[in-house]
Amino acid sequence: MEYHFSEFDVIDQSDDIKPAKSHVFSKDTAAITLAFHQGVPGYAPTQLVHLHSLAKEMGIRDILVKDESTRFHLKAFKGLGGSYAMFRILCEKLGLNPETTCFNDLRQESYAEACAEMHFVTATDGNHGKGVSWAAGIFGCQASIFMPAGTVESRRQAIEEAGSGTAVITNLNYDGTVAYAARMAEEKGWILIQDTAWEGYEKYPQWISEGYLTMAQELKEQAGVLKPTHVFLQAGVGSMAGAVLDGLSDIYSDRPPVFSIVEPCAAACFYASVQAGDGRPHSIDGNPETIMAGLNCGTPSKTVWPIIRDQASFFWACDDEITRNGMRKYARPCGDDLPITAGESGAVTLGTAMAVLEHPELRKIYGITKDSVILLINTEGDTDPEDYLKVVGKKPGKG
Numbered sequence: 518m519e520y521h522f523s524e525f526d527v528i529d530q531s532d533d534i535k536p537a538k539s540h541v542f543s544k545d546t547a548a549i550t551l552a553f554h555q556g557v558p559g560y561a562p563t564q565l566v567h568l569h570s571l572a573k574e575m576g577i578r579d580i581l582v583k584d585e586s587t588r589f590h591l592k593a594f595k596g597l598g599g600s601y602a603m604f605r606i607l608c609e610k611l612g613l614n615p616e617t618t619c620f621n622d623l624r625q626e627s628y629a630e631a632c633a634e635m636h637f638v639t640a641t642d643g644n645h646g647k648g649v650s651w652a653a654g655i656f657g658c659q660a661s662i663f664m665p666a667g668t669v670e671s672r673r674q675a676i677e678e679a680g681s682g683t684a685v686i687t688n689l690n691y692d693g694t695v696a697y698a699a700r701m702a703e704e705k706g707w708i709l710i711q712d713t714a715w716e717g718y719e720k721y722p723q724w725i726s727e728g729y730l731t732m733a734q735e736l737k738e739q740a741g742v743l744k745p746t747h748v749f750l751q752a753g754v755g756s757m758a759g760a761v762l763d764g765l766s767d768i769y770s771d772r773p774p775v776f777s778i779v780e781p782c783a784a785a786c787f788y789a790s791v792q793a794g795d796g797r798p799h800s801i802d803g804n805p806e807t808i809m810a811g812l813n814c815g816t817p818s819k820t821v822w823p824i825i826r827d828q829a830s831f832f833w834a835c836d837d838e839i840t841r842n843g844m845r846k847y848a849r850p851c852g853d854d855l856p857i858t859a860g861e862s863g864a865v866t867l868g869t870a871m872a873v874l875e876h877p878e879l880r881k882i883y884g885i886t887k888d889s890v891i892l893l894i895n896t897e898g899d900t901d902p903e904d905y906l907k908v909v910g911k912k913p914g915k916g
């Protein structure tokens with residue numbers, strides 16, 4: 518069933534979901550990933566913020582926000598995936614067992630020379646590249662990062678400042694930039710560390726997604742007995758949403774939450790794929806324009822597509838205004854709620870959740886009650902400070 522509103526479209530396929538018989542991203546995998554991250558310099562769990570006042574105003578029990586804007590001081594969650602995948606690749610190349618190796622083992626002098634020769638390459642719309650540059654820096658490796666046309670210069674600079682990577686803006690769209698990075702890897706013998714999977718390139722994106730499970734692990738501890746009933750996850754290629762969805766449906770297997778996938782309407786490739794109804798992923802061509810740069814991806818990742826197709830109940834294609842609403846609400850919250858710095862790709866799920874809560878018909882379709890607990894991930898802070906200021910009207914943290 519499809520619903521059309523002025524600022525968003527929604528597909529409801531809640532009658533057709535097929536709960537997972539087994540999990541690609543299990544609790545066991547998540548435990549290994551968390552153990553790795555705990556050994557990385559600067560690791561600290563990100564905060565789980567309760568927007569109690571907003572929840573009260575909306576007549577539900579709670580709204581939980583996993584605030585990734587502070588992760589590893591990178592302003593986004595993406596370093597989790599880049600660092601874990603790089604760790605696994607280095608272990609593989611150096612013949613080490615990842616289950617008995619930690620970050621410090623790889624920093625021993627005996628591996629320094631081999632690490633220094635490793636050259637990673639990736640395409641990014643910003644945050645993944647920053648994570649790879651940072652990870653290359655802490656592991657003592659090299660990295661080349663390519664970005665699509667239209668990328669703002671501050672995002673390019675942030676990548677170089679984060680670690681040892683060099684970043685270049687191409688004249689290609691996101692999918693074209695991914696293809697270019699793959700070609701460079703082949704031509705130069707570099708290691709492609711891409712956060713999206715396709716036929717024949719699946720292992721490293723799988724490790725990147727596994728890295729994101731640390732968020733679900735931390736959340737389980739932080740939420741305690743409070744179980745989320747409705748989870749909203751934003752998707753670019755879906756590597757984060759697929760892993761977190763699968764991880765959470767394993768953690769909360771006794772009563773899995775209702776999952777929604779949220780995309781910008783210009784690049785809503787999951788929405789379009791579900792709408793096509795043939796069970797296959799479909800791409801959005803051209804140069805889509807949206808302020809949600811991290812979600813501006815035209816092709817679902819192969820690894821996560823079946824997970825999202827089968828286990829998500831709702832698919833959203835949102836106007837940029839939805840995320841602007843979310844950014845402003847995070848910055849100027851209700852009552853005693855803590856302000857959160859949320860960038861364009863981070864805030865869209867709050868904008869979406871508010872649209873559900875404010876809309877009687879959607880509340881009904883979603884089965885919202887006074888006991889509902891909504892979970893959101895603020896996946897980034899002000900990664901584009903100029904646009905943040907324009908949208909929110911003040912710098913982060915200012916009254």
Ligand SMILES: Cc1ncc(COP(=O)(O)O)c(C=O)c1O
Nearest residue numbers: 644753754755756757811896897
């Ligand atoms: C801030 C932010 N949120 C969400 C996403 C979406 O992640 P994925 O591409 O794995 O769907 C990205 C991707 O770059 C991002 O930068």
